[in-house]
Amino acid sequence: MSAFRAKPLLSILAGEQLAPPPIWLMRQAGRYLPEYRELRARAGSFLALCYDPILAAEVTLQPVRRFQLDAAILFADILLVPQALGADVRFEEGEGPRLAPVTSVHGLRRLNAHGMLDRLAPVFETVRRVRAELPAKVALIGFAGAPWTVATYMIAGRATPDQKDAKLRAYQDPGFVAALIADLTAATISYLCAQADAGAEVLQLFDTWAGGLAEPLLEPLVFAPTREIVAALKRRHPKVPIIGFPRGIGLHLPAYARTTRVDAVGLATGDDVRLAAALIPRDVVLQGCLDPLALIVGGKTLQNAVERLLADMGDRPFVFNLGHGILPETPPEHVAELVRMIRNGDPK
């Protein structure tokens, strides 16, 4: 237990109260860092970077070295899973991902879970490399996209602002969408288990597009698959805590926490932290949720936002994070400033 407790993120996720809270930031390895942009250019393409264990491990470690954060999060992409299942995935520069849309059970048949873990082997090698090099107090977070969020890209063939294509399919062809969600649920379980086997100490499930789903769709597309993933992971890795991040589900957060049995829930920018803290059972750790725009602005704006967030979290155990990923235009010195504020325990 002593090695365990040496890592603040693991301590808090095990239910200990810590002040100051541990801190890491979604998309902390990324374009806002000049050292990232350099390696990204060297790799040639975004996917090449994801699949090169030496470069991906280096990218994962960059923010930890620069800012002394409490966690590293594996550098990878949520669309590696559909790609490993055989979907055609490309990243167009400045355009976001492009996939060959999968819109029917017939299209699903061309996907193949067999060999998926072999195709993802470089990711697990990245996990092993990072874990070996990580400072003693820093935890390693593995992650995957939640099935619904990954499905929205697979159905539409691209990022969509409102996920309309995928939601319409879910109403019009519930059998197909249920089969797709089931395939992605099984794939996500294998993928996250393999990350834990390779050394990931915490797992986060990103359900970026869970917000705005009508109630009849929320249970089958978000709650049920998340519950299944959590239960399967708990059977095979009972000591690896799971953070769920169903971005934007707002009032559904208490139900999500209760029904999925995640160890921690990530709040999003715009969530009511005080009400969430009042409604979500205390044994579920909260994570979040500084506005990434306040981090761009820095200075007094950042200080006020941090003070407000610390006050709203009150005496609950929580993990300091953003309410969404770091934006590319964020000055790295603002991240350093933020870590300093939190570590001093007194943002003033």
Place this chain on the structure above:
Amino acid sequence: MSAFRAKPLLSILAGEQLAPPPIWLMRQAGRYLPEYRELRARAGSFLALCYDPILAAEVTLQPVRRFQLDAAILFADILLVPQALGADVRFEEGEGPRLAPVTSVHGLRRLNAHGMLDRLAPVFETVRRVRAELPAKVALIGFAGAPWTVATYMIAGRATPDQKDAKLRAYQDPGFVAALIADLTAATISYLCAQADAGAEVLQLFDTWAGGLAEPLLEPLVFAPTREIVAALKRRHPKVPIIGFPRGIGLHLPAYARTTRVDAVGLATGDDVRLAAALIPRDVVLQGCLDPLALIVGGKTLQNAVERLLADMGDRPFVFNLGHGILPETPPEHVAELVRMIRNGDPK
């Protein structure tokens, strides 16, 4: 009081319990109706249609005639207010609105509230015409965009998926954004009062982009201006109920209802209706929030969604509506089907 009670929407907003609930639909006058598309083509441009009282009144009345809804909602646009203040507003076909961005106090000085109501006179004429022609049981709803939502368009010069431009300005130049919000608050009060003077019986405030605002921005940009608008309207038109629709604020809904003192709160697609009903004081009427995508699909999907919503609203007084506007691809016969389901009191 008897004429008052003859209109189900006014009865429910006055606190009476009604079954079946009154029904109207956001964007019920619009592109999904062939008779709308015909008048839209005749007017030449979207703005010409908004400013032609004869055509705009006709467009407002079209869905009421076709579907026997409980309310007509004025056909207009939330950007008529900035235009009447002197901002350059255009609607490009298929592209949405384009404005000359206002990003500084200097830019604000070129706006001018003097004469605003004269420029908006055709809108009030539309209200008078609709009111005169409306069936006895149908209420007339006037509306405006809430200051923050209108400000997001004025600052960015266009619709933005994440309102990043406006949020960054709010952090970086709070003095300018406060001045813009103050100007829009005053303009909105005048505009809505004039609509009530002309015959609007209910007023709805659309805060389409309130969701995702970080907590330090929510009070100054959404809560405070809404509270001020409601208080001013209540002084001049104490009997005109106000519906607030802060789309996507999720967990902040109870605080919004409490602090703004609106008579009714519109829920959005994706809100947890049961939890909202439990947390929002019972004297605040709920409105919403069928998924517009379920209305596109129709049939059993629509029936299930309606049954679920009726069950979740329980015995609370509520106004049946969508969780967002009707989408252009909605078959008009599905709207007829929906009204039939609600009117029969039994969607089966």
